[in-house]
Amino acid sequence: MGDFRDKLRAVIDGKGETHIERKRHRMVFLATVGTALLLIVFVMMLCIGPTAILDPIDALSNLFSAIGKDGSAMTDKEVMVFSSRFPRAVAAIAVGLGLSIAGTSYQAVIRNPLVDPYIMGVSSGAGTFAIAVIAFNFTFFGLISSHSIYLIAIAAIIGGLLAFGLTMVLAHRADATTNAYVLSGVVIGLVFGAVQTLMIVFSGNKVSDVLLWLFGSFANITWDKALFILIPVIVMSVLLFRYAKELNLILLGENQARQMGLDVKKFNAIVLVLASVMTAFCVAFCGIIGFVGLVVPHLCRMLFGGDHRLVLPASLALGGVLMMLADLVARMIIPGTELPVGAITTMIGVPVFAYLLIKRGKIYNG
Amino acid sequence: MDEVPLLEVRHLDKVYENGYHADRDISFSIPSGKLVGLIGPNGCGKTTMMRCINKMHMPTSGDILIDGESVMPKTPAEVARLVSNVPAEMTASFGLTVFETVMLGRYPYLQNMWWETEEDESIVVDTLKKFGVYHLQDRALNMLSSGEQQRVLIAKAYVQNPRLMLVDEPTSHLDMKYKLDVMEYLRAMIKQDMTILVAEHDISLMARYCDLCIIMKKGQLIAIGEPKKVITEELIREVYEVEASVGFDRDGEIYVLPKRYKGPPEDEVPLE
Numbered sequence: 001m002g003d004f005r006d007k008l009r010a011v012i013d014g015k016g017e018t019h020i021e022r023k024r025h026r027m028v029f030l031a032t033v034g035t036a037l038l039l040i041v042f043v044m045m046l047c048i049g050p051t052a053i054l055d056p057i058d059a060l061s062n063l064f065s066a067i068g069k070d071g072s073a074m075t076d077k078e079v080m081v082f083s084s085r086f087p088r089a090v091a092a093i094a095v096g097l098g099l100s101i102a103g104t105s106y107q108a109v110i111r112n113p114l115v116d117p118y119i120m121g122v123s124s125g126a127g128t129f130a131i132a133v134i135a136f137n138f139t140f141f142g143l144i145s146s147h148s149i150y151l152i153a154i155a156a157i158i159g160g161l162l163a164f165g166l167t168m169v170l171a172h173r174a175d176a177t178t179n180a181y182v183l184s185g186v187v188i189g190l191v192f193g194a195v196q197t198l199m200i201v202f203s204g205n206k207v208s209d210v211l212l213w214l215f216g217s218f219a220n221i222t223w224d225k226a227l228f229i230l231i232p233v234i235v236m237s238v239l240l241f242r243y244a245k246e247l248n249l250i251l252l253g254e255n256q257a258r259q260m261g262l263d264v265k266k267f268n269a270i271v272l273v274l275a276s277v278m279t280a281f282c283v284a285f286c287g288i289i290g291f292v293g294l295v296v297p298h299l300c301r302m303l304f305g306g307d308h309r310l311v312l313p314a315s316l317a318l319g320g321v322l323m324m325l326a327d328l329v330a331r332m333i334i335p336g337t338e339l340p341v342g343a344i345t346t347m348i349g350v351p352v353f354a355y356l357l358i359k360r361g362k363i364y365n366g
Numbered sequence: 367m368d369e370v371p372l373l374e375v376r377h378l379d380k381v382y383e384n385g386y387h388a389d390r391d392i393s394f395s396i397p398s399g400k401l402v403g404l405i406g407p408n409g410c411g412k413t414t415m416m417r418c419i420n421k422m423h424m425p426t427s428g429d430i431l432i433d434g435e436s437v438m439p440k441t442p443a444e445v446a447r448l449v450s451n452v453p454a455e456m457t458a459s460f461g462l463t464v465f466e467t468v469m470l471g472r473y474p475y476l477q478n479m480w481w482e483t484e485e486d487e488s489i490v491v492d493t494l495k496k497f498g499v500y501h502l503q504d505r506a507l508n509m510l511s512s513g514e515q516q517r518v519l520i521a522k523a524y525v526q527n528p529r530l531m532l533v534d535e536p537t538s539h540l541d542m543k544y545k546l547d548v549m550e551y552l553r554a555m556i557k558q559d560m561t562i563l564v565a566e567h568d569i570s571l572m573a574r575y576c577d578l579c580i581i582m583k584k585g586q587l588i589a590i591g592e593p594k595k596v597i598t599e600e601l602i603r604e605v606y607e608v609e610a611s612v613g614f615d616r617d618g619e620i621y622v623l624p625k626r627y628k629g630p631p632e633d634e635v636p637l638e
Contacts, residue, residue: 018487019465111459244480248466249473251459259420260526261446261474306462309480 034317096323125163291349
């Protein structure tokens with residue numbers, strides 16, 4: 001085996017390592033740097049807030065003492081770190097990586113760089129139902145208690161999946177091509193968008209609550225809510241990671257993927273369902289946060305190339321890190337005022353995206 | 367005992383959902399180790415037949431056998447290990463490199479592994495060198511010229527290590543030099559254990575390079591045999607409704623020179 005490896009090395013001259021070794025090394029680099037960045041920014045999230053800025057040791061010792069107390073009889077500082085900042089950081093990571101991985105998967109399956117996790121109508125459906133709850137106290141005809149902290153979230157998930165389902169039905173009644181998916185998603189999104197607009201007009205004094213949800217925010221995130229997002233996001237991500245090779249294969253087009261042994265229709269359906277369910281959970285508590293799901297996959301492709309076995313883990317790390325940073329900016333930039341994180345990610349996203357379009361647009365041909 | 371043919375097509379019939387009858391009762395068999403040309407006018411059912419052979423389409427009736435076994439009960443991955451396909455053109459989204467594209471040809475053999483093995487890599491490297499695209503390995507597929515792209519696509523189909531390779535109009539975007547280039551590569555790939563079936567419009571090119579020719583018209587098989595025996599002026603008139611000179615050059619190579627169109631106007635619109 002050693003001889004074989006030497007021979008192969010000699011074959012690939014100049015580089016000193018085989019393609020597979022190069023990818024493995026990048027993977028190790030990615031895992032190390034990604035974990036380190038996630039940890040560093042996570043600790044920053046615990047340290048920095050509008051009420052007080054702690055040093056890392058202070059923040060961590062308060063965190064561990066709070067965990068030691070099992071959440072009871074905590075000091076103010078412990079409450080701040082353990083009950084407020086920690087779940088908020090967890091939610092930011094979960095939503096960031098969830099939207100990024102969903103965006104990466106959607107872009108590959110639809111083979112269109114302009115696709116984001118909201119392309120299949122999930123955000124419009126979720127927004128419509130969330131607004132119905134916020135502005136008109138819609139309780140699914142009394143099925144869910146109007147006092148439940150999950151009411152808006154559940155409404156958003158149901159609305160998101162309803163819109164996604166309608167998109168899938170429409171696309172399959174057409175010819176289930178990628179264009180059919182995109183066009184169906186756009187049309188269904190427009191329908192829900194129109195309903196949303198009408199409801200906003202009639203929402204009266206609730207209009208600011210409605211807009212706050214729509215812009216996206218990690219304010220008011222508790223432990224329950226953070227776990228409610230994190231667990232499904234992790235499950236869906238693990239399931240999507242299993243399809244990394246197939247996401248590469250589909251880049252050659254559906255016909256080629258099919259003749260190379262992939263059941264394309266089934267694969268498309270599975271990936272779109274996983275990505276859409278994950279997106280629905282991401283928007284459930286935190287609203288519609290734009291651009292992360294569009295831009296992070298492209299940043300990762302620029303850094304690591306087109307192979308999804310690297311792009312997916314890179315999206316995970318970068319998505320989590322960027323979302324936490326955006327949240328930090330959102331609550332720190334104007335003291336005393338919490339800006340909607342969706343606006344921050346968009347403001348970071350637009351110049352990055354414009355740069356990307358100018359610099360790297362060419363390789364996206366086809 | 368008769369040798370089992372590599373590919374046997376039995377009474378293949380394909381009617382599309384819209385009622386278009388693309389292939390009508392086609393039967394033939396071809397042995398292993400041959401370069402086989404598939405010739406016929408646009409819409410004669412060549413592409414449909416190729417798609418039935420690798421199970422991209424299900425035949426309406428009839429059967430396809432490879433090494434004496436029907437492909438119908440086989441899974442897509444099993445078929446992919448027997449039959450590979452070179453499309454007329456292909457794009458790779460998101461800047462997939464030449465190396466990555468060709469490596470995807472190993473997908474049917476990967477099973478549940480995350481990375482390809484070093485053996486896969488050495489197969490791909492050897493193949494890239496064989497096809498003269500090794501120096502392009504880190505370039506994005508979409509940035510190559512059409513001649514280079516075609517070689518990469520053939521390389522990808524080659525590392526799939528099939529018994530049968532289907533090649534659909536490989537030279538349609540290429541100039542004279544690259545046309546010959548592609549045919550030389552296909553010729554050089556023929557081994558005892560692989561047959562190549564290539565659909566192509568350039569009859570002279572097919573006649574020169576192929577061991578066998580299959581001639582189709584309006585979904586039916588018209589003739590199969592050695593090019594020099596099969597391709598005649600009468601056949602061209604019958605299949606294409608074109609007057610042509612069929613002759614031999616100084617090297618004894620056959621050539622076909624179309625002269626003028628003779629047939630009635632076609633009123634049916636072929637599906638393709």
